[in-house]
Amino acid sequence: MAHLAYTPEVKHPVEVYSDQEQQLVTWLSKRLGRDVKAPNLAKAGFRLVGGRLLPGEMNKLAAQFMYENAAGQRMTLYLRGMAKPTPETAFRFAKRDGVGVLYWVDHDWGYALSSDLPQAALTSVATSVYQQLIG
Numbered sequence: 011m012a013h014l015a016y017t018p019e020v021k022h023p024v025e026v027y028s029d030q031e032q033q034l035v036t037w038l039s040k041r042l043g044r045d046v047k048a049p050n051l052a053k054a055g056f057r058l059v060g061g062r063l064l065p066g067e068m069n070k071l072a073a074q075f076m077y078e079n080a081a082g083q084r085m086t087l088y089l090r091g092m093a094k095p096t097p098e099t100a101f102r103f104a105k106r107d108g109v110g111v112l113y114w115v116d117h118d119w120g121y122a123l124s125s126d127l128p129q130a131a132l133t134s135v136a137t138s139v140y141q142q143l144i145g
Contacts, residue, residue, distance in 0.1 A: 017076070017084040017086065023059060023060070023076055023084075024059055024060030024061055024062050024076050025060070025061070025062040025063065026060050026061055026062070027059065027060040028057070028058040028059055028060050030060075031048060031058060031060075034048070034060060034061050035047055035048060037063075038061060038063060038073040041063055041071055041073075042071055042072075042073055042089075042090075042091065043091075044091070044119070046073060046089065047142070047143070048061065048075045048087075049075075049087065049138065049139045049142040049143065050142065051077050051085070051135060051138070051139070053138065054079075054131075054134070054135045054138065055079045055080065056077035056078060056079050056085055056135075057077060057078060057079075058075060058076075058077055059076040059077060059078050059084075060075075060076060061073060061074055061075040061076065062074050062076075064088070066090040066091065067090070067093070068093050070090060070091045071090070072088060072089065072090035073088070073089050073090070074086050074087065074088045074089075075087045083125070083126065083127075084125065085123065085124065085125035085127070085135070086122075086123070086124045086125070087121065087122070087123050087139060088121070088122040088123075088124070089119060089120065089121050089122075090119070090120050091118060091119060091120075092115055092118050092119060092120050094118075095117050095118040096115045096117065096118075097117075098115075099114055099115065099116045099117075099140075100114060101113070101114045101133065101136060101140075102114065103129055103132075103133070105129075108126055109124055109125065109126055110124070110125060110126065110127060110128075110129055110132050111123070111124045112124075112129075112132050112133060112136040114136070114140065116140070116143070116144065121139070121140075121143070123135060123136045123139060
């Protein structure tokens with residue numbers, strides 16, 4: 011839902027823009043109580059637009075990073091703490107209203123990468139995101 015709410019925004023798609031990336035990452039890390047980073051999606055043709063703090067579940071906060079390619083197509087990465095850790099990491103795919111979401115849980119954090127990219131392309135980007143986040 012956060013992807014659908016903010017990707018159409020032209021003037022205010024994010025709270026903090028990419029020209030303040032270090033400030034954005036530091037702020038989100040402090041608010042989420044965990045070091046977070048904005049993955050680099052340049053190899054997939056997307057640049058960081060910025061990010062925002064969002065409400066999560068169970069009184070926890072979440073973060074969303076937004077990316078855009080040269081054609082104006084947007085992609086978001088949503089991340090939040092999970093109520094219960096899981097030992098297994100597995101990608102799952104869902105599609106709703108023309109938006110594909112590739113999501114996974116890694117221990118005690120959940121991630122969702124959303125875009126109108128085809129599933130194979132979204133999977134490729136999600137694999138890169140995962141590798142950057144665990145590295």
